[in-house]
Amino acid sequence: MAKIGTPARRLFYFNESYFLNQKEEQMNVLVIGGGNMGITYAEAIAKSNFLSSGSLMVFDKSEEKQAELRAGGFFSVHSGLGTCLPEADVVLIAVKPVHAPGLMDEMRPMVSAGQLFISIMAGVTIDTIKQRLGIDKVVRAMPNLPAQVGLGMTSFTASEQVSRLELATIEKLLDTTGRSLNLASESEIDASTGISGSGPAYIFYFMQALLDAALKMDFNKEDARLLVGQTFSGAVELFNSSDLSPDDWMAKVASKGGTTRAALDSMDGNNLNSLIQEAAYAAFRRAEELGKQTDGKEVAHA
Ligand SMILES: NC(=O)C1=CN([C@@H]2O[C@H](COP(=O)(O)OP(=O)(O)OC[C@H]3O[C@@H](n4cnc5c(N)ncnc54)[C@H](O)[C@@H]3O)[C@@H](O)[C@H]2O)C=CC1
Numbered sequence: 001m002a003k004i005g006t007p008a009r010r011l012f013y014f015n016e017s018y019f020l021n022q023k024e025e026q027m028n029v030l031v032i033g034g035g036n037m038g039i040t041y042a043e044a045i046a047k048s049n050f051l052s053s054g055s056l057m058v059f060d061k062s063e064e065k066q067a068e069l070r071a072g073g074f075f076s077v078h079s080g081l082g083t084c085l086p087e088a089d090v091v092l093i094a095v096k097p098v099h100a101p102g103l104m105d106e107m108r109p110m111v112s113a114g115q116l117f118i119s120i121m122a123g124v125t126i127d128t129i130k131q132r133l134g135i136d137k138v139v140r141a142m143p144n145l146p147a148q149v150g151l152g153m154t155s156f157t158a159s160e161q162v163s164r165l166e167l168a169t170i171e172k173l174l175d176t177t178g179r180s181l182n183l184a185s186e187s188e189i190d191a192s193t194g195i196s197g198s199g200p201a202y203i204f205y206f207m208q209a210l211l212d213a214a215l216k217m218d219f220n221k222e223d224a225r226l227l228v229g230q231t232f233s234g235a236v237e238l239f240n241s242s243d244l245s246p247d248d249w250m251a252k253v254a255s256k257g258g259t260t261r262a263a264l265d266s267m268d269g270n271n272l273n274s275l276i277q278e279a280a281y282a283a284f285r286r287a288e289e290l291g292k293q294t295d296g297k298e299v300a301h302a
């Protein structure tokens with residue numbers, strides 16, 4: 001097993017003067033799991049100048065993934081935890097919840113008290129991570145897929161052992177992928193999973209339905225994609241350009257007795273608003289269930 005890192009150095013990095021002096025670029029950050037989200041974070045951190053070069057490490061257990069990551073060349077890619085985990089000041093865990101217990105058991109002998117752990121795993125609680133790793137400083141975050149294009153929405157909350165200044169630095173790290181929201185409790189993280197974490201899939205669901213309608217109306221695939229994509233981008237841009245509510249914007253599109261009213265009446269008649277709210281609650285409840293399942297035990301979710 002690799003030697004345990006240098007706690008004195010970590011103490012320096014994580015004391016208040018370090019954070020007041022804003023020397024984030026001297027931190028070593030390790031991302032574990034180089035899939036959709038892990039690679040998104042690693043690339044965003046690498047491109048942001050948040051860290052100095054050579055300070056970002058990635059470990060994925062898949063050899064195929066390691067080869068793919070090495071081709072990118074943005075960070076050092078490790079083939080085992082022993083060469084990277086003891087050197088890290090901040091560790092971002094980005095594996096599926098089902099892989100969390102095995103990974104944390106492997107990590108435990110190599111971690112130390114000064115290290116700070118960020119988990120983006122859905123439903124895995126701060127207590128589970130603290131107990132399984134035997135550490136105290138945990139930030140639980142819930143990002144979303146648009147982080148891949150710098151438009152992510154990440155909610156996060158921290159264990160009480162994470163200081164205000166440490167949290168400010170972690171917020172800057174999370175913001176390399178878009179915007180973030182510091183929430184007071186893990187219950188709010190589960191709720192935000194039902195809104196922003198899973199939310200991009202609901203938008204894609206709506207887009208797929210409109211695409212299907214356009215294809216039925218005999219548009220070819222390319223034209224249907226343009227009609228739907230530009231309509232979504234335009235509507236979102238309008239929404240973000242003012243404080244008007246979606247209801248206000250709907251009123252601007254819909255003329256009395258017109259085409260939009262016909263569509264909106266059809267949606268209301270089918271209770272679409274309630275169905276979408278129900279879907280968001282289903283994701284919220286699932287995040288809570290995952291938390292109970294992973295509470296110190298094995299996970300039954302892939
Ligand atoms: N995909 C999404 O939109 C979002 C995902 N999440 C969370 O992010 C986490 C990762 O999700 P994805 O990136 O989509 O998954 P993914 O399946 O694309 O990536 C996971 C990676 O972890 C690696 N891995 C598995 N076990 C490992 C281990 N023991 N050590 C090192 N690497 C290991 C796998 O080889 C894989 O490359 C999940 O916990 C999920 O709940 C959170 C918000 C949004």
Ligand SMILES: O=C(O)[C@@H]1CCC=N1
Nearest residue numbers: 122144193197198199
């Ligand atoms: O579906 C999931 O479990 C993850 C968490 C939020 C988005 N994807």
